[in-house]
Amino acid sequence: MSHANNLLVQDCNAALTLQLPKLAPLRNSILVVTGGTGFLGKWIAESVATLNDGFGFGIECHLIARNIQRFSTECPHLCNRKDIILRRDDVRYMSELPRDTSWVVHAAATPDNREHASHPVEIMSAISEGTTNALRLVSRLSQLQMFLNVSSGLIYGQQSLDLERISESTPGTLNCSEPAASYTEAKRFAETLCAAMRTQNHIPVTTVRPFAFVGPYQSLETPWAINNFLRDSLKGNPIRVLGNGKTVRSYMHGADFASWVLTILTNAKSGRIYNVGNSEPMCIENAARMVANCFAPMPEIVIGSSVNTYPHVSRFVPDVTAAQNDFGLSLAYDTQRAIERTVAWHRAISQ
């Protein structure tokens, strides 16, 4: 096993060990993941491989995605396994799911805001029609235990700066008439649709609202601060912090993300909604320092690098009390460790 793959297994072990007893319902079952080649899909696939290899779970995992070629390139070690089945399909038009499917994680939508800006209609179609079709298909599954809808922490809109953490009961502040709201409004629609299908067709449904993440498999090209810090540092460049560095975020490791999602999938009561993320806030200047700490010599951190300072700061931090109280969920990796593991993986794959 390569060093990079070894790191992934270590990450999964660390995150899954914390939840192992709660994941028992997954044993010898079929799990389907739509959007299976995205960040979450890859981490679920890694987790399934770890559960099967290390703990004899016997899960059969079907990853459904439009572009499976990239997965084959990025995760060749998962492609030749019998327990990970790749299927090229568009969730809007797929006609069936494996008959004995027990668990479905519906994660088919890119969170890349550049895509949302350029192709808002396509994004809305993928989310609304994709969720509609996925729910129709699972309504035919006699053994379905739970359909987990992956929504987004962005559905709350702009978090108030004086609100420490945003909870599931916060109503949100979105303006639905703007094209920029295409992703978030579609996600809100998908949540409502899930609720409607639950009450009308008695489909067991739960929803998670993910926040911000870091870890192997996250593209360093996405325009999110932590990825840019990592990219700059790995290239040996100074870390550019746009604005005054006071914007607040929190970061969860990908392995924890998958572990939390699988735990909620197998333990949540139908109809419940959970924030998923790290609840410890930090300003992005500190995140930049954490990234810099992983390198020797430490890269320079340039605050307000964009010639002029940014007028606004924002805050995006979840309240995860519900997930913690209902399932005893905790993190295997705090932000510093998550960043260190990410840097180690990027170094390993570049060797």
Next chain:
Amino acid sequence: MRTVTITDVTLRDGNHAAAHQLGVKEVELYCTALDAAEVPIVEVGHGNGLGASSLQLGESKDSDEKVLKAARACLKKSKLGIHVIPGFATIEKDLRRALDIGVDVVRVASHCTEADITERHIRFVREAGKTAFGVLMMSHMISPEELLEQSRKMENYGAEAVIFMDSSGNFLPDAVADRVKILVNSLNIPVGFHAHNNLGMGIANSVAALSAGASYLDGSARGYGAGAGNAQIEVLLAVLQRMGHPISIDLLKLLDAVDAAEKAFIPQTPVISSASLVSGLAGVFSGFALPVKRIATQFNVDARQIFFELGRRKVVGGQEDLILEVASELAQQQKQQQSQNQLQQQTQQQNQENNYVTRK
């Protein structure tokens, strides 16, 4: 008080006025002087930006590479900026090389309704660790709300600021302030404004933008730029000082730079000619001033009529070939009108003669 960052665009926008003949010599002279004055950003290149030198748009005196290398060598404190319109500038052939030469700030521009085309270029610049701004040109053609929609796209693509251009010098101060306010209130990145002076509003509009919350303003030496020119940078600076805005630029050294530029390469400071005024009223891209003048002479038609027709057709930068088409059609109409007039005159004359014979 909010910091305002000034970009000097003389060596880029002024190239429209100079038929793109500002080359290495001019760049070396003016960049050295601007660097001494500590102007934050100095933009250089063909009037239509990187990779735009062509028969259709006008050929540059010197290649992009030579100009950028010369500017880079002269700018120590000031940042080196370029204007990039996707389509003219390709990533592999032009942009990568420009970044390798040491460009600091890339202003990726599109027509005000076409922000989508900037995604790849902004992404490339950001991934290269350089500063990327989004620029929306001809912004008078859309409402403030539409401008916000397009700006949001650029923000999502990774632009670190959005600058909207009054490319035809059509705005009045209230319209500028309305747009700046809606952008500042809704975006998470700073907003900038680039003025043209067709209606004599270059400075007034820049001040309106600043008062409404803009953080970036453009100007050029003596206003040297397309059409009636831009906001005159030295005047803009003096006005900002007068308003009490903190400015890092050394005014006296800037005046030295501008005087040197005027002597060396500004044969005629921009004036609001009749054609420019009409161009501003018609909402036509200021960069069309020289080609319209030339083609009007060539076809012996009124340049003002060309501007009005271009405005009616909502022609934008990059559609220079339509100037020929419009001028040709106007010349044709003029010819037909003349023939008709001649025919009418002949008929009238014949009638008069017939009447005379009948009376006799």
